[in-house]
Every structure is written in C-alpha cells, then in structure tokens.
Amino acid sequence: MGIDDIRREIDELDAAILDLLNKRASKAIEIGRLKREGEREAFDPARERWILDRLDALNSGPLPRVSVHEIYGALFAANRLLERELAIAYYGPAGSFTHIAARKKFGAGADLRACDGIAEVFLAVEKKDVDFGVVPIENTTAEWCLSRSMPSPSRSC
Secondary structure, three states: OHHHHHHHHHHHHHHHHHHHHHHHHHHHHHHHHHHOOOOOOOOHHHHHHHHHHHHHHHOOOOOOOOHHHHHHHHHHHHHHEEEEEEEEEOOOOOHHHHHHHHHHHOOOOOOEEEOHHHHHHHHHOOOOOOOOOEEHHHOOOOOHHEEEEEEEEHHOO
C-alpha cells in the first residue's frame, strides 16, 4: 500500500471522526439545555477527569496519554461553549501565561477578559461579572494575597 492509499484511508477516518465529533457536540448542546434547566454549572471538572481516566484505561496506543488529554481538553472546551457561553476573567495582558491557560481550559471562543490585578479577577467572579477566574498560582502563594483576594475560590482555577 502506497502513501496515497494510506492518505485516502486517513481522509475517510477524518470524515468519520468529524461526524462523531458533531454527534458528540449535539449531545453537549442537549446536556447544556438540561444543565440550564437544573441550574447546574457548564464546567464540570469532575466529569472531565472521569472521562480522561476512562480513556486512559481504554487507550492501547499508539497515541500517547498526553496527546489524548490534549485532544480531549480541546474537545471539552469546544463542547462547553456549546452548552453555554462563558465569560472568564484572567490576570495579566493578552498573551500572558494566565491568558494562555484560560484559552486552553475554556476555549478560544470564550469571552476572555484581562484584569490588571489578581484581586480584580476574584472580584469579577464574586460579583458574577464572569463565570470563572484564572490567576497564576505562583503569584498567589503569599498569605496576604490569598486572604485578601479569594472571596470565591471555588469558582476560580
């Protein structure tokens, strides 16, 4: 079998994968509707962790675990935005590590809002101006910073 034959097979697999991704996305939309009716959060990290653990057990390779996690992380972010639009506050300017982390976790389509200070991120979450906040851990290790700026730690990541 030559390269062109293998590429044709890959093209067929890509079409099948895309069809399955869209079927999964339709289910995510349905789940989003049910979550809104039940007033549940769009972001369910325990469910995402369960899925990744299950996939780890199912994966026999050759795709490495880290690659599966990257692919599914992007899939989770995309599907989360189908469930409902999310506003995310993050500390620092566009291109900062927290901006990159927010984009990776919540997807490029999320409403990402830069904040000038860590306390500003937590305040935005507390006031419900945003759904979640992203701050760098290394800047929040000082006790004064944690105690002054973490009114709602369960909604920050």
